[in-house]
Amino acid sequence: MSTSLTPAGFTAAPVVPQADGAGQIVGLNLQNTGSTVLAAQPTSFGETFMAGAVQPGDTLTATIGGQVYAVQMDPKTFNPDGSVAMAVLTVDAPALPPNSTTGVMISVGGTPDAGIASSATNLLTTALNHYTLIATLDITANAGGAITPQVVNIGAEVAAALKYHTATMWLDGSLAQEAIVSIPVTGSLRIEADVTAYANGTISADLQLNNDIAM
Numbered sequence: 784m785s786t787s788l789t790p791a792g793f794t795a796a797p798v799v800p801q802a803d804g805a806g807q808i809v810g811l812n813l814q815n816t817g818s819t820v821l822a823a824q825p826t827s828f829g830e831t832f833m834a835g836a837v838q839p840g841d842t843l844t845a846t847i848g849g850q851v852y853a854v855q856m857d858p859k860t861f862n863p864d865g866s867v868a869m870a871v872l873t874v875d876a877p878a879l880p881p882n883s884t885t886g887v888m889i890s891v892g893g894t895p896d897a898g899i900a901s902s903a904t905n906l907l908t909t910a911l912n913h914y915t916l917i918a919t920l921d922i923t924a925n926a927g928g929a930i931t932p933q934v935v936n937i938g939a940e941v942a943a944a945l946k947y948h949t950a951t952m953w954l955d956g957s958l959a960q961e962a963i964v965s966i967p968v969t970g971s972l973r974i975e976a977d978v979t980a981y982a983n984g985t986i987s988a989d990l991q992l993n994n995d996i997a998m
Contacts, residue, residue, distance in 0.1 A: 806890040808836055813847075813887055815879035825855075825958045825981045826876040830889070831869045834862040837891065841867075844893035845874045847885060852876065853895040855956035873959045875982070906960040910980035911942045916988055918974060933968070937988065940966045941978050958982045968992075 801810055809830065815821040837843070839861070843854040855873040862868045872889070879885055916938035921930045944950035944964040954961035961979040968974055977989040 806892050808832065808843075808889050808891060810886065810888050813874075813876055813879060813885045815881060815883050815885075818881050820881060821879040823878045824876060824983055824985070825873050827871055827873045827954065827959060829859075829869060830872050832867050834864055834868070835866050837867040837870070839865070839867055841891050842893075843872065844890055844895060845876075846888045846890065846893075847874075847877055850877070851893050851896050853958060854889065855954070855958040857954050857956065871954060873954060873956065875958055904957065906957075906980040906982060907962055907978065908942065908945060910984070910986040911938045911945075911978075914938065914986050916941070916976075916978065918990060920968065922969070922972075935966060935968065935974060937966070937974070937976050937978070937990070940964055941976060953977075954979065971995075 809832070811828075811830070813826065837856075839858050841856070843856050845852045845854050853875045856867070856870045857873075858867045858870045860868040874887065875895070876887075877885075916936075918935045918937055920933045920935065922933065941950065941962055941964050945962060950962040950964050952960070952962055959979060959981050961977065964976045964978070966974040966976055972992065972994050975991040975993050977991075978986065979988075980986045
């Protein structure tokens with residue numbers, strides 16, 4: 784029998800589930816470090832794979848607490864043999880209790896039996912029909928030096944980019960769709976809008992003001 788000691792003042796890292804069954808690829812932990820329950824929601828993160836472990840057309844699932852949940856895989860890099868080297872995974876994660884660590888096993892194949900059963904392919908378009916995303920910029924001075932607010936309709940710009948296929952799709956599946964759109968403002972200034980819609984009906988937006996074209 785071996786004994787593992789944790790030095791005073793340190794906290795032992797949670798044990799990560801180990802792949803040891805048919806189809807199992809990699810284990811990981813989901814953590815809720817807050818003091819309240821984290822609601823069930825799609826959760827995205829990056830994951831790397833050994834060569835040959837995952838093919839671009841594979842369907843992945845996540846086993847959490849004995850239940851099988853859907854996983855969306857968006858491959859980003861590939862191994863020399865064509866298998867997936869790194870992908871963004873979106874897991875249809877269950878609610879997480881406060882101050883908890885929950886083990887997850889990612890597998891190839893399987894049929895989800897819990898969580899969201901979504902086959903939608905137009906998450907962003909649908910979400911943008913229900914939400915208003917507007918940025919108001921106080922940056923343009925008129926001849927008298929007064930500031931004239933400039934209103935940029937982020938939602939309309941993203942919707943147009945989706946319609947004309949000019950958006951960069953970072954995530955594109957039935958659990959999450961994320962579009963990146965560059966919106967001109969004035970001169971070389973532009974807004975980099977990163978908008979994500981999830982299968983549970985929520986939407987998030989991350990905006991950056993970039994002037995890098997001038998550099």
